[in-house]
Amino acid sequence: MKAVVKVKRGKNNIEIHEVEKPLCQDNEVLINIKAIGVCGTDYHIYTDEYDTVPPLIIGHEFSGVIAEVGKNVKGFNVGERVISELSVQSCGVCRYCKTGNPQICLDKKAPGTHINGVYTEYINMPAALVHKISDNISFEEAAVIEPAAIVAHSLLQRTKIEPEDFVVVIGPGPIGLLAIQMAKIQGARKVAIVGTDIDKDSRLKIAEGLGCDYIINASAEDPADIIYELTEGLGADVVVECSGSTPGINSGINMLRKQGRMCVIGIPGPEKIHIEWKKAVIKALNIVCTFSSSPLSWNWVISMLDRKALNLDSIISHKEPLERYEYIFEEISKGNVIKAVLLP
Template sequence: MYVQYGNSMKALVKYARGNGNMEIRDIPEPKPGPGQVKIEVKAAGICGSDLHIYHDDIDGIPINPPVITGHEFCGVVVEVGEGVTEWKPGDRVTSETAYSFCGKCHYCITGYYNLCNNRRTLGYWYNGAFAKYTMVPHERVHALPDSIDFVSGALIEPLACITHAVLELTTITVSDVVLVQGPGAIGLATMQVAKSQGATVIVSGTDVDAERLKMAKELGADYTINVQQEDLSKFVSELTNGRGVDIVFECSGVGRAIDGALNVIKKQGQFTQIGLFGKPITIDFERICYKELKVTGSLGSRWTSWEKAIQLLEQGKVKTKPLVSHQFPITEWEKAFEMFESKQGLKLVLLPVED
């Protein structure tokens, strides 16, 4: 895909299919080819899908080992390839993950290239951001405003996925009462995007989420509820005079949360699934029919999602830095992955290391 320098860099590589098979390796430093932008990575977030790549149980997005992992990042342009005129060394940037797609199918032509059957993704199929440098097509790059620090900027990718779900796939208005299930980093960012539209937002969690529910209040949630300590249905009924919530954003990725959501959502309400379950789940689909619910899933992001995410950050309507609980050098990736898997901390970020 690109020529290489003689210098090397440390990178976190999924080197073969199967559970595990990931390690830090010395990789030749890349040099951009035509149309490519070389970015010095300043910070890169760990996503749940990185754990799925590690365990080789990800479904629906193809991986192509050996590949440098990591896809949530921002940094500084250090070099551009032939034909690139809109970016120059020193530019602060972030990048989409949709590295390549066919450009010819219905979804690509209409701007929904996130759904292209031939989409290939940074950190899955092409070398990603858990390294000192990464390479992306110039068309996928977005400017990072000076007002957004690098740690905050590393979370623009998940925020873009959220803006796609909340602002592009769901109709949300100032009069809506919204339930966000799951106060992880995705849920807390979803809450902030919903609040930016003037909605009244409830964030729900469980006993293990005590600190996260506290942060939800600090970041602007109108109400928080521990569903293991309080009755969610009773709470919502009293708040909405028996009507139910207008919208549910399911961010927990826990199957049993669906039952609670279907109980409290109003008739003709909207249900948007953001979290991934990682396995098939069982739901009572007849309740969707009886309530005439509008249900949608959400996959990835589009160009417009990124522009909206960056604008929300720049305007201060969403804050991502408070979601980052720990930062590690990529050489300590195993500790970070173990923390992520055991649900310690909130959002974990890896930082490149000098050779």
């Protein structure tokens, strides 16, 4: 089968290779991959800013159809449409695994970063991680469930958005656009998005289409001023920080009310950043940093998609054959991509 392989460290060094189709072990299912989500992590493997041990098939967001069922596996059949969580080789016995958080198990090895991933035609996954999806959900949407599960875990499980919260999302990338939808589903009173000039004609327009109540361009106006005006001087109940930038994080601290909650999803770059910590302490903020997604959040997102509460098509800006991965990475470097899906 064809696979997109990071062959050695250094910028790019990614090639299409002919590789062996993986074998289906007794507790696994073999999945014929139908759609692949292109994640920021894949791009950072391409630019070599992400630590990997090549050679490695890249990619971790995907959907497909069961091609083979291991002999110990019950409840799955060939031909069923599926997706899979990524906590492959989590130990099952540590504190994190035993409390429903295998995604942060110290032994976890995930496809596309530690072990062979999904930019190919087939992958074998432990049946315990696999979820069936209904015909209501397209393969393209299903390939984007992983980032949606990150947002569900961060907003609904960790930060616990409450009904009537005034929520501000900072950073209108795919995670931010999903956060708008998730806050609405949970009954937020109003949702505002903060972007900059470069988002004006694309991402902020999509946010508007998703029913976001207030669109704020931080290049033209001070987001904190606007939020105080909209909340009668109180400040936001919740800020979802998706930018990972110093101005984004500090603006979030500034616009929150006392005892407000900050949900931190955006990952900053390698440079040290200056955070207005004193302001956060004096306002008694709850700052919740989140990473990856729990098994429960996958169940939630599948259900939301099934009943059409969540619109993942809205964030997919590109669909291309798998061979066009390099074109997509180039488009990402120019800032033209919201979310891309590759088709093997």
